[in-house]
Amino acid sequence: MNQQVGKASIRFGEPVYIINSASIVGTKEGQGPLKDLFDMVGEDDMFGAKTWEEAESSLQKDAVYLALNKANLKPNDVRYLFAGDLLGQSIATSFGVSSFEIPMFGVYGACSTCGESLSLGAMTIAGGYADRVVCVTSSHFASAEKEFRFPLEYGNQRPLSASWTVTGSGAFVVDKDPGNTPRACITGITTGKIMDYGLKDSMNMGACMAPAAADTIEQHFKDFQCGPDVFDKIITGDLGSVGQTVLLDLMREKGYDIASIHMDCGVEIYDAKTQDTHAGGSGCGCSAVTLSAYILKQLEEKKWKKVLFLPTGALLSKTSFNEGQSVPGIAHGLVLESIK
């Protein structure tokens, strides 16, 4: 029996299984610390397409195809697709997944979209609405720069607090049954609310998102009446090194010390010293490919038994930025556990 837990959380009556997944990344990610773990690294960042947007669509399509293929499934075996990306009107998704002809729910939570899609996917399965869904998200460095910042040709300078949008897509096959080789299971979720501390620096998104991550983590602890000690890791999506510091400080103010178990996908995915990525990786693809390639592997190998996975999103557009608006954040949490 599914349970509403506290103000913003759900404990699933039966675990929902991530039975397979796929990660496809670009060249820079393929040179980073996780390079040997990704399923596929592109030869260049165009992925055979003519535009950056098409390249990102191609990433999503390939990630879904590969995840299904690894699970010996066909698109027809999937009841619903939960998908999203960062581009205006989510076009990477629309043109990426249409050929699968799977009934689709489009989701948007900026870089938290991976968490949102997995939350809704898990709810759909645990609610009896589907036996199997696929959740997919993507981002692309070049399409994101074009969408949010400057033309690449302009060669703008980036402050050290800026993050580097990950070129990559992660797709997850989420199932009612564990099958033969489940990667991990989802046992609960905590859904974030929009947090706006009034920060306006779009070149410091880590700091803009940290309050949302802190809020969702605290809410999770309150809802489940637990603390950091029940987790092997608390993993944020793309706070980067600056946002990580802010998060740890905010958590200390709330009375929790999570420093020893905190990990951030944006910090892990690049070697900031040699790859010139400043604060770290970001984008819908950052947490998705790190989850597929690295986090699920640790859970599979039982190096970690239980983690709180929280993709983080900065809710801005170039219009809202140019109009002087702040950059609110949101973070959606999932409890991921290794298979017993």
Place this chain on the structure above:
Amino acid sequence: MNQQVGKASIRFGEPVYIINSASIVGTKEGQGPLKDLFDMVGEDDMFGAKTWEEAESSLQKDAVYLALNKANLKPNDVRYLFAGDLLGQSIATSFGVSSFEIPMFGVYGACSTCGESLSLGAMTIAGGYADRVVCVTSSHFASAEKEFRFPLEYGNQRPLSASWTVTGSGAFVVDKDPGNTPRACITGITTGKIMDYGLKDSMNMGACMAPAAADTIEQHFKDFQCGPDVFDKIITGDLGSVGQTVLLDLMREKGYDIASIHMDCGVEIYDAKTQDTHAGGSGCGCSAVTLSAYILKQLEEKKWKKVLFLPTGALLSKTSFNEGQSVPGIAHGLVLESIK
């Protein structure tokens, strides 16, 4: 017990109730055929804001506030918010609803977003994840023109197949219990898939979306093993007059004559002859305010007992259009019934 029905549909074990709702519109909508039915008509289309985007955010905020107020509820009484709009990165939503501090799922399905948000909201309640949610969507003529077409000052000519984006927001309080005065109930859903017939004319979105509407309607008939005869009305979101003709033709080709019971919110909301709105209204707000002001009223008064409500979305962005991509469509169906 909730049932998976056919390939893309769900029949809820218990009906989910729309216990209250609110519609707020701009001046042009306030001069149209439905003018006396909206809860609030703005004095001008800025709604007290400094930018069109802020005006749209203000619309969403006021619609949620009003819907809650009419139901004698506070934001704290709502477990989840399902919200979206048409702007890049859904900024009307992010800046519109953040002050409610309700855990939020951001959704994107272009103008089908009203159907998507209500589908997920109903699934959330029927799945036992919440006792009450709010679903809200919006659009604004001026923010949409800026986002998708030309600056208003440019005064571009519009072909007769073009639609007019509705300035408006509709918010719905969706509840497990009927309360004293429920407006209608949701008994089932059919989730759409992306349909791409290769049409590229963004000034004829009705024709681009009609195949998606036809597909979801046919899928609904197949899944529930029924035909048009079980409905008093089949109501699309914003096909407009051109798209309506295409839909009726496509349905005839599929062997269904729905002409006598078809209605389109985009056709109803303006008087095309006197309001110079060409093919009709469009936008996330179009189906949302028509549902709140008109459709739910007919169900409340039992003039209609059962309708299939299908908001329709055109999945384009200015980038995809400028890059020569087609305009795929999607339509999400809901079975709405009067209270017995």
